[in-house]
Amino acid sequence: MLQDYFNxxxxxxxxxxxxxxxxxxxxxxxLYDASRHLxxxxxxxxxxxILVSSCDYLGGDHSRxxxxxxxxxxxxxxxxxxDDIMDHDSLRRGIPTxxxxxxxxxxxxxxxLLHAKAFEMxxxxxxxxxxKLHYEVMKTFVNSIIVVSEGQAMDMEFESKNDVTExxxxxxxxxxxxxxxxxxxxxxxxxxxxxxxxxEKFFRFGINLGIAFQIVDDIxxxxxxxxxxxxxxxxxxxEGKRTLLIIKTLKExxxxxxxxxKEVLGNxxxxxxxxxEVSEIIKKYSLEYAYSLAEEYKSRALSSLEGIQPSNxxxxxxxxxxxxxxxxxxx
Amino acid sequence: MLQDYFNxxxxxxxxxxxxxxxxxxxxxxxLYDASRHLxxxxxxxxxxxILVSSCDYLGGDHSRxxxxxxxxxxxxxxxxxxDDIMDHDSLRRGIPTxxxxxxxxxxxxxxxLLHAKAFEMxxxxxxxxxxKLHYEVMKTFVNSIIVVSEGQAMDMEFESKNDVTExxxxxxxxxxxxxxxxxxxxxxxxxxxxxxxxxEKFFRFGINLGIAFQIVDDIxxxxxxxxxxxxxxxxxxxEGKRTLLIIKTLKExxxxxxxxxKEVLGNxxxxxxxxxEVSEIIKKYSLEYAYSLAEEYKSRALSSLEGIQPSNxxxxxxxxxxxxxxxxxxx
Numbered sequence: 001m002l003q004d005y006f007n008x009x010x011x012x013x014x015x016x017x018x019x020x021x022x023x024x025x026x027x028x029x030x031l032y033d034a035s036r037h038l039x040x041x042x043x044x045x046x047x048x049x050i051l052v053s054s055c056d057y058l059g060g061d062h063s064r065x066x067x068x069x070x071x072x073x074x075x076x077x078x079x080x081x082x083d084d085i086m087d088h089d090s091l092r093r094g095i096p097t098x099x100x101x102x103x104x105x106x107x108x109x110x111x112x113l114l115h116a117k118a119f120e121m122x123x124x125x126x127x128x129x130x131x132k133l134h135y136e137v138m139k140t141f142v143n144s145i146i147v148v149s150e151g152q153a154m155d156m157e158f159e160s161k162n163d164v165t166e167x168x169x170x171x172x173x174x175x176x177x178x179x180x181x182x183x184x185x186x187x188x189x190x191x192x193x194x195x196x197x198x199x200e201k202f203f204r205f206g207i208n209l210g211i212a213f214q215i216v217d218d219i220x221x222x223x224x225x226x227x228x229x230x231x232x233x234x235x236x237x238x239e240g241k242r243t244l245l246i247i248k249t250l251k252e253x254x255x256x257x258x259x260x261x262k263e264v265l266g267n268x269x270x271x272x273x274x275x276x277e278v279s280e281i282i283k284k285y286s287l288e289y290a291y292s293l294a295e296e297y298k299s300r301a302l303s304s305l306e307g308i309q310p311s312n313x314x315x316x317x318x319x320x321x322x323x324x325x326x327x328x329x330x331x
Numbered sequence: 332m333l334q335d336y337f338n339x340x341x342x343x344x345x346x347x348x349x350x351x352x353x354x355x356x357x358x359x360x361x362l363y364d365a366s367r368h369l370x371x372x373x374x375x376x377x378x379x380x381i382l383v384s385s386c387d388y389l390g391g392d393h394s395r396x397x398x399x400x401x402x403x404x405x406x407x408x409x410x411x412x413x414d415d416i417m418d419h420d421s422l423r424r425g426i427p428t429x430x431x432x433x434x435x436x437x438x439x440x441x442x443x444l445l446h447a448k449a450f451e452m453x454x455x456x457x458x459x460x461x462x463k464l465h466y467e468v469m470k471t472f473v474n475s476i477i478v479v480s481e482g483q484a485m486d487m488e489f490e491s492k493n494d495v496t497e498x499x500x501x502x503x504x505x506x507x508x509x510x511x512x513x514x515x516x517x518x519x520x521x522x523x524x525x526x527x528x529x530x531e532k533f534f535r536f537g538i539n540l541g542i543a544f545q546i547v548d549d550i551x552x553x554x555x556x557x558x559x560x561x562x563x564x565x566x567x568x569x570e571g572k573r574t575l576l577i578i579k580t581l582k583e584x585x586x587x588x589x590x591x592x593k594e595v596l597g598n599x600x601x602x603x604x605x606x607x608e609v610s611e612i613i614k615k616y617s618l619e620y621a622y623s624l625a626e627e628y629k630s631r632a633l634s635s636l637e638g639i640q641p642s643n644x645x646x647x648x649x650x651x652x653x654x655x656x657x658x659x660x661x662x
Contacts, residue, residue, distance in 0.1 A: 027503070031484035082443060086436035105417035105487060108439060109480055112413060115446055116476035123469040131462040138454040138469070145447035149440055153362035156436060172358070 002321055005314055006049065009066065013048045014039070016070040020117055034102040034110035035117075038077050041093040046213075046322065047072045047184040053318040054188025054202050059311030064191050067125035068137070071118045072184050075141070078114035079148055079180075081107055086156065087239060094230035115145075125191075137190050144183035151176025155241070159266060164242040170211065172242075177217075178210025185209075185319075201304050205319070208301035213326050215294040218243035219287065220331060222279050228331050234275040237282075240266025244293065248286035257281045291327075298323050333652055336645055337380065340397065344379045345370070347401040351448055365433040365441035366448075369408050372424040377544075377653065378403045378515040384649040385519025385533050390642030395522050398456035399468070402449045403515050406472070409445035410479055410511075412438055417487065418570060425561035446476075456522075468521050475514035482507025486572070490597060495573040501542065503573075508548075509541025516540075516650075532635050536650070539632035544657050546625040549574035550618065551662060553610050559662050565606040568613075571597025575624065579617035588612045622658075629654050 017039055024032035048069025055065035083089075084097040085107055091097065099107035122141055126134045154172040158164050182203050189202035220229065221236050222245060236243050246265065250258055264270045264278045302323055310316035348370055355363035379400025386396035414420075415428040416438055422428065430438035453472055457465045485503040489495045513534050520533035551560065552567045553576060567574050577596065581589055595601045595609045633654055641647035 025481055027485040027488050027499075028481045030488070031481065082439050086439060104435075106484070108413050108417060108442075109483055109487075111439075112410075112442075112446065113477065113480040115443065116473055116480065119450060119469070120473045120477065123466060123473060127466050128462065131459065131465055134462055134465050135454060135458050138450070142447055142451045142454060146444065146451065149444040149447065150356055150359045150362065152440055153437070154358040156440075157358055157361070168358075 002314065002317055005053075005318055009049055009052050009069070010045045012066045013045055013052075013070045013073055016067060016121070017074060020070070020074075020121055030102060030106060031109055031113060034098050034106050035113050037095075037098050037101065037110075038080060038092065041095045043073075043077075043093060045069075045073060047076055047181060049318065049322060050181060050206065050209075051184040051188040053315040053322075054185045054205075055192040056188075056312045056315035057308070057310050057319065058189060058192030058194055058198070060188070060192030064125045064129070065188055067121055068187055068191060069184070071121035071125060071141070072180070072187070074114050074121060075118035075145065076180060078111045078118065079152075081111040081114070083152065086152070089231065089235065091231040094227075129191075133190060137187050140183050140186050140190065144180050147175045147179040151179070158242040159240040161242070164247055166244065166247055169242060169244055169247055173211055173214045173244075174207060177214040178207045181210035181213065182206030198308055201308060204304040205301045208297045208304065209323055209326060212294045212297035212301065212323075215244050215290050215297070216327055216329065218245055219290050219294070220329070222282060223287070224330060230331065234279055237265060237275055237278060238268055238270055244290050245282050245286040248289055249282045252285045253281055257285075294327055298327055333645065333648055336384075336649055340380055340383050340400070341376045343397045344376055344383075344401045344404055347398060347452070348405055351401070351405075351452055361433060361437060362440055362444060365429050365437050366444050368426075368429050368432065368441075369411060369423065372426045374404075374408075374424060376400075376404060378407055378512060380649065380653060381512060381537065381540075382515040382519040384646040384653075385516045385536075386523040387643045387646035388639070388641050388650065389520060389523030389525055389529070391519070391523030395456045395460070396519055398452055399518055399522060400515070402452035402456060402472070403511070403518070405445050405452060406449035406476065407511060409442045409449065410483075412442040412445070414483065417483070418566075420562065420566065422562040425558075460522075464521060468518050471514050471517050471521065475511050478506045478510040482510070489573040490571040492573070495578055497575065497578055500573060500575055500578055504542055504545045504575075505538060508545040509538045512541035512544065513537030529639055532639060535635040536632045539628045539635065540654055540657060543625040543628035543632065543654075546575050546621055546628070547658055547660065549576055550621050550625070551660070553613060554618070555661060561662065565610055568596060568606055568609060569599055569601055575621050576613050576617040579620055580613045583616045584612055588616075625658055629658055 021032060021036050051069040051072055052062065052065040056062060080092065081098045084092060085099045085104055089097055090100045098110055102110070122138065126137055151172055155176055158168070158172065183206070185202040185206035186199055189199045194202065218236065222234060224233065226233050236246070249261060253261065261278050261281060264274050302320065305319065352363060352367050382400040382403055383393065383396040387393060411423065412429045415423060416430045416435055420428055421431045429441055433441070453469065457468055482503055486507055489499070489503065514537070516533040516537035517530055520530045525533065549567065552574070553565065555564065557564050567577070580592060584592065592609050592612060595605050633651065636650065
């Protein structure tokens with residue numbers, strides 16, 4: 001059963017992370033509480049699931065993959081904590097963000113601790129492997145953090161830029177979101193013992209799926225409801241983010257509609273009514289297009305893996321399921 | 332000449348760091364500028380000097396040590412950027428801190444980028460070594476970040492705690508400052524090929540020297556002048572830091588003096604006159620004691636290395652020189 005596979009991996013990853021974050025020396029209780037905060041509120045564990053099933057797909061060492069998957073989830077959580085500070089977000093997964101609960105200094109530090117803990121887990125997952133593999137996996141992991149930081153910088157820069165194109169958006173999203181998902185499938189395949197050609201295919205799978213994932217994220221941020229989303233609706237509009245939907249609307253809408261959108265975009269004092277009105281314009285011009293583009297990237301992701309014979313049929317089903325789920329999800 | 336050795340290492344480290352931080356992809360110029368900012372304003376390069384000379388002491392691979400030393404300097408700089416945000420410091424090494432110049436979001440991100448870049452350099456420094464050594468050096472590096480984060484959390488917690496003892500202080504300083512210096516000498520000895528017993532001695536050297544270093548830092552923060560220090564004098568008092576000097580004074584001073592000190596300690600609106608008055612009290616009760624304790628830790632550091640035959644006489648002189656300099660420095 002696919003569901004059992006999911007539950008098993010998520011459970012193992014959660015227990016691993018818990019273990020690595022359980023021993024708080026005297027005087028550091030707040031720091032460790034703050035570091036654990038977001039893990040306790042759910043999350044899909046998408047990246048470890050991709051990493052572990054990519055490794056299983058090739059018949060690799062499952063327990064090393066679980067530990068590396070825990071590392072990538074911990075890394076992802078560190079970026080969420082710091083992003084929430086930078087983006088002034090006060091809710092995530094339906095609970096207060098770390099800086100709202102513990103203050104900014106402790107939230108910065110909690111992110112830094114998780115950043116280091118992620119490396120601790122990854123290094124432990126590689127203990128005793130071939131030195132070349134150790135180097136290569138570390139390199140992939142490090143690169144993903146560098147690229148994600150660059151993507152976050154671009155995202156912030158875009159907020160005050162009026163001529164962001166779809167190409168700019170795709171470049172930014174590739175860095176900010178897709179690269180870490182691609183690092184997950186790539187590291188899974190590396191631990192799975194793949195040769196460079198197959199590793200590259202797993203990387204392409206992750207990049208394309210990651211782009212689809214972010215487009216859907218942008219869609220959900222405007223079509224979902226707050227209870228399901230766990231954070232305020234329309235925050236992309238309020239913060240002036242250049243999402244695919246907003247870029248497309250700015251390009252396609254009538255001058256009057258564009259004028260209205262520009263008035264509300266990045267206006268942190270915009271009223272609920274203004275936001276709703278503008279969101280209807282955005283949906284009209286971009287929703288269909290965004291879905292079809294996400295669909296296309298998902299298809300590219302799946303076709304990257306064609307022809308790679310799975311050692312583990314279930315794991316290959318999991319990667320297909322995750323790809324389809326990426327498009328269908330509501331949060 | 333010792334000075335040549337210093338200049339060579341510092342020059343190689345600076346060039347290495349420059350190389351790793353030089354390629355900013357489009358849209359990330361501010362991020363890379365912010366990341367490079369503190370390197371351009373000097374700094375002693377103490378940690379790479381310790382790492383490289385520890386490795387040379389044992390006749391190890393000098394160029395690997397330079398790269399690992401660059402990693403540890405980059406890591407140290409990341410902690411400075413984030414600490415300055417947490418501590419609300421606006422000057423360092425005589426120039427505005429990163430968050431003052433680029434804003435907090437970019438400063439958080441610049442720190443994160445350096446954190447990752449440090450791992451990139453370290454991983455590259457280990458490319459092709461024995462897998463056990465790769466694992467062990469990574470573990471030491473990761474541990475140092477975890478411990479430094481814990482030390483920073485303790486330091487922040489102490490600001491609102493009235494009964495901090497000298498033992499608490501030493502525990503905090505060991506984590507916040509000494510551990511990264513100990514990681515430097517330890518990693519140097521690991522790359523130098525030392526057996527576990529010798530590695531432990533290099534670690535003890537760093538821990539003891541690091542404690543001496545921090546005590547002297549506390550002294551300088553109250554006895555130096557602002558031009559030399561490159562940041563405001565008395566900031567420890569203003570921020571309510573529990574330094575060795577303040578703990579000792581709270582214990583030894585007359586009730587009237589203690590009352591005055593407590594009024595000014597942690598008071599961000601304290602006047603220049605109040606700060607000067609209180610600093611005189613602190614000096615009277617703690618300066619001699621603090622110097623003698625720093626001297627004691629420095630002696631322990633040097634005696635840790637006794638009996639280890641140097642392969643490179645100059646490198647062993649460098650470690651001695653750095654130890655003596657730690658006590659004599661004025662900034």
